[in-house]
Amino acid sequence: MTRRKFIQKLLKAGSAIIVGVCWLAKKATPRKFVWAIRLKKYPGFLKTLQDVYKQSKWSG
Amino acid sequence: MKVQCELCPKVCLIESGQSGECRVRINTDGVLRTVVYGYPCSMHDDPIEKKPLFHFLPGSRILSIATAGCNLHCLFCQNWEISQANPEDTPAYICPPERVVEIAKEQNYTSIAYTYTDPIIYYEYTYDTSKLAREANIRNVLVTAGYINEQPWRKLLEVVDAANIDLKGITEDFYRRVCLGTLKPVQQALVLAKASGILVEVTNLIIPTLNDKPEEIRQLVRWVKANLGGETPLHFSRFFPRYKMQHLPPTSLKTLDIAREIAIAEGLDYVYTGNISSEFGQNTYCPGCKELLIERSGYTILQNRLKEGCCPDCGKEIYGVWK
Numbered sequence: 001m002t003r004r005k006f007i008q009k010l011l012k013a014g015s016a017i018i019v020g021v022c023w024l025a026k027k028a029t030p031r032k033f034v035w036a037i038r039l040k041k042y043p044g045f046l047k048t049l050q051d052v053y054k055q056s057k058w059s060g
Numbered sequence: 061m062k063v064q065c066e067l068c069p070k071v072c073l074i075e076s077g078q079s080g081e082c083r084v085r086i087n088t089d090g091v092l093r094t095v096v097y098g099y100p101c102s103m104h105d106d107p108i109e110k111k112p113l114f115h116f117l118p119g120s121r122i123l124s125i126a127t128a129g130c131n132l133h134c135l136f137c138q139n140w141e142i143s144q145a146n147p148e149d150t151p152a153y154i155c156p157p158e159r160v161v162e163i164a165k166e167q168n169y170t171s172i173a174y175t176y177t178d179p180i181i182y183y184e185y186t187y188d189t190s191k192l193a194r195e196a197n198i199r200n201v202l203v204t205a206g207y208i209n210e211q212p213w214r215k216l217l218e219v220v221d222a223a224n225i226d227l228k229g230i231t232e233d234f235y236r237r238v239c240l241g242t243l244k245p246v247q248q249a250l251v252l253a254k255a256s257g258i259l260v261e262v263t264n265l266i267i268p269t270l271n272d273k274p275e276e277i278r279q280l281v282r283w284v285k286a287n288l289g290g291e292t293p294l295h296f297s298r299f300f301p302r303y304k305m306q307h308l309p310p311t312s313l314k315t316l317d318i319a320r321e322i323a324i325a326e327g328l329d330y331v332y333t334g335n336i337s338s339e340f341g342q343n344t345y346c347p348g349c350k351e352l353l354i355e356r357s358g359y360t361i362l363q364n365r366l367k368e369g370c371c372p373d374c375g376k377e378i379y380g381v382w383k
Contacts, residue, residue: 033066033211035184036085036094043095044128045151049103052163056104056124058176059138059335060111060203060224 061090067183068131068208069245082181083146084129096127097185099152100160101142102176107359111173111203112295112334114344115380116222116259118354119361122201123169125160126176127152127185132205133240134228136267140303143177157189164198171221175203183212190219199381206249207241213249214256222259222381224295225250229264229271230280238270247287254288259381261293263334266311266319268299274322281323290327291347291379296320298335313338330379348376 001009065072065080072080074087084096106124108117128150130143137143142150155163164172172193179186179202190200199221206225208216227246228239235243254260262284266272277296284292296319298311316333320341323331333341337358344354351373355362365372369382 031064031066033209033215034092036065036067036092036097038097038184039086039088039093039095042099042152042154043148044099044146046099046154047151049153049155052103052123053105053167055106055110056102056176058102058104058126058142060175 061087063087063090063092065092066209067212068180069242070131071209080131081133082129082131084127084181094182094184095147096129096152096182097188098154098156099127099147100125100155100185101128101147101150101152102126103153103155103160103163105167106173108171108173108201109356109359109361111175111201111224112263112297112332113201113222113224113259113261114295114332114342114354114356115261115293115330115378116201117170117199117381117383118364120170122171122173123160123164123167124173124175125155125189126174126179127182128177129181130178130205131181131207131241132178134205135238135304136265136270136299136308137303138265138300139176144303157185157192160189161192161196161198164193165196169198171199171201173201173203175201178204178207180204180206180208183208183216187216187219190216194219205239205241206246206253208245208249210248210252213252217253217256217258220258222261223253224261224263225253226263226265227280227284230276230283234271238267247283251287254292259379260288261295262288263295263297264319265297265299266315267305268308268311268315270308272311272315272319274318277319277322278326281326281328285327291329293330293332293379294323294328295332295334296323298333300335311336316341344378346371346374346376346378349374353378 079086128147202223329347342356
């Protein structure tokens with residue numbers, strides 16, 4: 001193996017290690033929580049505000 | 061383009077045009093959106109004892125709101141008609157955070173509860189409403205299963221005053237099989253909530269044959285005492301056959317009484333039985349001198365003997381927010 005080829009292989013191996021370490025670091029870092037954006041239009045049926053001052057039938 | 065929702069431990073990877081497991085957080089063209097922000101499907105006036113919260117402003121009324129959806133899918137869910145429903149099929153009110161706080165102010169509510177389904181899934185709505193409510197001197201209460209990731213949980217706890225958090229069981233197997241979730245994140249949420257300084261009460265729904273073995277109850281109680289402290293109120297709730305658990309009978313009074321006895325014997329100071337009428341299970345007793353402090357019947361306070369949050373007989377300070 002020539003010196004040039006040896007250096008080329010060394011550089012390739014080095015860059016592969018760097019890429020691997022970066023990938024691992026990215027995976028290990030806690031992901032940032034992103035807030036959801038409000039959807040302007042409700043997909044269901046809309047009703048008028050009523051029974052607000054009554055006790056709920058739901059648990060909790 | 062797929063979007064990953066980082067709100068809860070399910071970390072749903074959502075395809076464009078699809079929703080996460082909670083049904084209310086969707087991916088529209090690579091943007092994560094909440095479809096229920098400002099659209100509660102339920103808004104009611106409840107006694108705070110119904111949450112249940114027994115150590116937070118007893119006898120007060122609380123404006124209670126919920127939207128459709130949930131990130132857990134408990135087979136025994138008592139509110140499955142709204143928690144396991146798509147928003148498309150659930151009629152809702154138009155009620156942005158400003159309007160919720162306005163209603164609370166108009167009707168002199170001292171607090172707002174985010175409840176019935178799970179406030180975690182309508183996170184942004186809960187947070188913004190809580191922030192506005194706090195500015196108006198109105199307190200915020202969460203009634204939740206605590207299935208949330210640490211980062212958003214810490215942020216939400218900054219604007220909350222009290223929480224009743226379910227600890228539905230004490231084994232991973234129970235959470236996986238019956239709730240389609242996991243136990244560890246719930247335990248972590250409980251510990252973080254208590255450490256944050258908000259008032260925390262815990263509810264355990266006892267379901268015949270699934271989580272009613274005395275040894276399991278003892279294990280749960282020991283975990284609460286070791287990780288949240290003996291002063292943390294624990295509510296054992298009665299199960300009624302609902303949703304996909306219609307084949308099971310309601311929890312017997314005897315089972316609830318045994319659970320209460322175990323918890324008291326293990327050193328918890330305030331143990332209650334709920335969803336059932338019981339002679340002692342709803343009262344608060346002083347952990348020091350054992351005298352009756354608050355007598356309840358259903359959601360009604362019959363007498364409250366506390367003096368400035370302390371026992372009038374021995375002077376012991378009682379865990380809670382009393383005014």
